[in-house]
Amino acid sequence: xxxxxxxxxxxxxxxxxxxxxxxxxxxxxxxxxxxxxxxxxxxxxxxxxxxxxxxxxxxxxxxxxxxxxxxxxxxxxxxxxxxxxxxxxxxxxxxxxxxxxxxxxxxxxxxxxxxxxxxxxxxxxxxxxxxxxxxxxxxxxxxxxxxxxxxxxxxxxxxxxxxxxxxxxxxxxxxxxxxxxxxxxxxxxxxxxxxxxxxxxxxxxxxxxxxxxxxxxxxxxxxxxxxxxxxxxxxxxxxxxxxxxxxxxxxxxxxxxxxxxxxxxxxxxxx
Amino acid sequence: xxxxxxxxxxxxxxxxxxxxxxxxxxxxxxxxxxxxxxxxxxxxxxxxxxxxxxxxxxxxxxxxxxxxxxxxxxxxxxxxxxxxxxxxxxxxxxxxxxxxxxxxxxxxxxxxxxxxxxxxxxxxxxxxxxxxxxxxxxxxxxxxxxxxxxxxxxxxxxxxxxxxxxxxxxxxxxxxxxxxxxxxxxxxxxxxxxxxxxxxxxxxxxxxxxxxxxxxxxxxxxxxxxxxxxxxxxxxxxxxxxxxxxxxxxxxxxxxxxxxxxxxxxxxxxxxxxxxxxxxxxxxxxxxxxxxxxxxxxxxxxxxxxxxxxxxxxxxxxxxxxxxxxxxxxx
Numbered sequence: 001x002x003x004x005x006x007x008x009x010x011x012x013x014x015x016x017x018x019x020x021x022x023x024x025x026x027x028x029x030x031x032x033x034x035x036x037x038x039x040x041x042x043x044x045x046x047x048x049x050x051x052x053x054x055x056x057x058x059x060x061x062x063x064x065x066x067x068x069x070x071x072x073x074x075x076x077x078x079x080x081x082x083x084x085x086x087x088x089x090x091x092x093x094x095x096x097x098x099x100x101x102x103x104x105x106x107x108x109x110x111x112x113x114x115x116x117x118x119x120x121x122x123x124x125x126x127x128x129x130x131x132x133x134x135x136x137x138x139x140x141x142x143x144x145x146x147x148x149x150x151x152x153x154x155x156x157x158x159x160x161x162x163x164x165x166x167x168x169x170x171x172x173x174x175x176x177x178x179x180x181x182x183x184x185x186x187x188x189x190x191x192x193x194x195x196x197x198x199x200x201x202x203x204x205x206x207x208x209x210x211x212x213x214x215x216x217x218x219x220x221x222x223x224x225x226x227x228x229x230x231x232x233x234x235x236x237x238x239x240x241x242x243x244x245x246x247x248x249x250x251x252x253x254x255x256x257x258x259x260x261x262x263x264x265x266x267x268x269x270x271x
Numbered sequence: 272x273x274x275x276x277x278x279x280x281x282x283x284x285x286x287x288x289x290x291x292x293x294x295x296x297x298x299x300x301x302x303x304x305x306x307x308x309x310x311x312x313x314x315x316x317x318x319x320x321x322x323x324x325x326x327x328x329x330x331x332x333x334x335x336x337x338x339x340x341x342x343x344x345x346x347x348x349x350x351x352x353x354x355x356x357x358x359x360x361x362x363x364x365x366x367x368x369x370x371x372x373x374x375x376x377x378x379x380x381x382x383x384x385x386x387x388x389x390x391x392x393x394x395x396x397x398x399x400x401x402x403x404x405x406x407x408x409x410x411x412x413x414x415x416x417x418x419x420x421x422x423x424x425x426x427x428x429x430x431x432x433x434x435x436x437x438x439x440x441x442x443x444x445x446x447x448x449x450x451x452x453x454x455x456x457x458x459x460x461x462x463x464x465x466x467x468x469x470x471x472x473x474x475x476x477x478x479x480x481x482x483x484x485x486x487x488x489x490x491x492x493x494x495x496x497x498x499x500x501x502x503x504x505x506x507x508x509x510x511x512x513x514x515x516x517x518x519x520x521x522x523x524x525x526x527x528x529x530x531x532x533x534x535x536x537x538x539x540x541x542x543x544x545x546x547x548x549x550x551x552x553x554x555x556x557x558x559x560x561x562x563x564x565x566x567x568x569x570x571x572x573x574x575x576x577x578x579x580x581x582x583x584x585x586x587x588x589x590x591x592x593x594x595x596x597x598x599x600x601x602x
Contacts, residue, residue: 012314020483046573048381067576068458068575069456070326070329071298071322071326071455074318074321074322074326075318075322077318084442085442086442086443086445086446086447086457088457089376089385089388090385090456090457090458090459091457092385092457093385093459094325094457094459097459097461098321098325099325107440107442139406163441191439191440192439192440192441217598231404
């Protein structure tokens with residue numbers, strides 16, 4: 001029965017020509033690579049080939065890239081162009097003016113928004129069912145998370161220069177789902193802000209979660225954990241390292257991060 | 272090295288025209304120009320004709336007009352203030368325009384239609400000039416005017432820093448910063464039509480100012496005895512600069528050094544006469560911005576190079592060279 005269904009779905013797909021897609025935004029690149037068929041993808045952004053920012057960088061390398069200029073996109077004649085919320089305003093206006101169909105991928109500020117983005121990109125590239133199936137799997141993974149409330153240690157996202165994420169951000173929600181309490185929220189940061197050294201000493205987080213964009217260089221979180229003031233206060237937060245390609249954009253890998261952080265939490269509890 | 276005005280302007284016009292043609296024919300991917308022209312003239316909407324008329328043409332036209340504005344206004348300000356360090360940004364209109372444009376990017380970039388951005392920039396330029404007027408008073412001396420301009424500049428810059436500081440995400444910060452760097456990529460014909468009237472009014476107000484600036488080189492008193500009203504002249508130049516530079520900055524962002532360097536570069540060829548320098552600087556400015564905008568497309572960089580960055584990078588060492596050379600000449 002299900003085989004028959006797949007076969008008939010194939011036939012429908014063969015009748016309507018596939019939607020040609022171009023993306024000028026890194027996060028849209030990822031979701032296009034995830035949800036569209038190979039033949040549909042006309043162009044991805046240059047950043048899609050970048051190891052540090054692009055989760056599917058290996059897969060992306062078999063596709064041509066663009067620098068996000070109107071001219072390059074127009075010559076490709078895509079059926080839909082996916083742009084980011086902060087793509088160049090002039091390019092977006094010009095692409096609209098010359099008659100291309102544009103879709104804007106907003107920046108996800110919650111896990112729900114990540115799922116919405118997956119569904120929307122799936123619709124834009126003509127694979128709605130594919131998106132719905134993926135979302136169902138991801139929701140099940142959230143439900144399967146170990147949800148004991150006994151140990152909820154405190155952690156903070158620690159990016160270079162002390163930037164951190166509060167509860168109204170994907171990274172904040174990741175911590176929530178993984179069972180950590182967020183020091184940034186306790187410090188009054190809602191979405192994105194700076195975590196001062198004083199706040200760290202006062203809140204005494206058990207872990208700092210870092211995700212440096214240039215790995216191999218020196219770790220800001222590591223340096224911070226060695227700060228004399230922290231040592232003097234007797235603090236020795238654990239440093240949890242997450243590759244930046246898993247935190248720059250939201251997607252299925254976001255759920256990998258949740259599971260990874262949960263495992264780290266359970267490890268800490270058993271120590 | 273003095274050339275006759277006609278000869279100099281002809282040479283510069285020819286260079287500008289050549290650069291304009293090069294600018295239209297250059298892009299990341301080569302365009303079959305002949306086919307594009309044929310489609311355009313035949314009125315068929317092919318990809319090539321759309322690229323030619325709706326992407327490359329506005330870019331070249333905007334570079335031409337904005338460059339001419341910066342060169343012309345630089346020459347006018349240097350003539351008026353009799354100071355070779357004066358630049359069009361001195362009256363506060365450039366930073367006023369930039370501040371209002373950044374304000375629109377910050378609050379309403381996804382809500383408002385695209386033409387609001389340049390309009391807000393032009394409004395900001397006028398508001399800045401009005402504030403300078405209010406601060407300095409009608410009969411202000413040159414020094415008071417410059418001080419008022421500096422104060423307004425500082426205020427607008429502080430406002431921009433505040434918006435950067437409060438930006439909701441790193442992406443927003445990046446967008447705001449990149450906008451201020453100055454760039455002509457992917458502007459449309461509607462951007463060009465929006466900037467053109469205000470630019471033309473500014474240019475028109477500077478027609479006939481040349482002779483008065485020449486008289487002014489003899490000193491304000493002498494110029495007055497020759498029938499020049501210095502206060503009237505000052506405001507005429509200020510408002511003209513504010514209109515034209517405001518339109519340019521609102522459309523392309525902050526593009527430095529053209530207004531400062533181009534008049535310097537051309538001064539020897541016009542026998543150091545500020546009046547003759549105006550037209551020459553306008554053409555020279557257009558040439559430099561067109562050339563720089565071709566440069567950013569030819570220089571391969573990972574992130575696209577912004578034209579304002581290139582003009583500053585090339586302009587600053589060149590300016591130093593000019594200073595060293597002029598010092599040698601005076602010794």
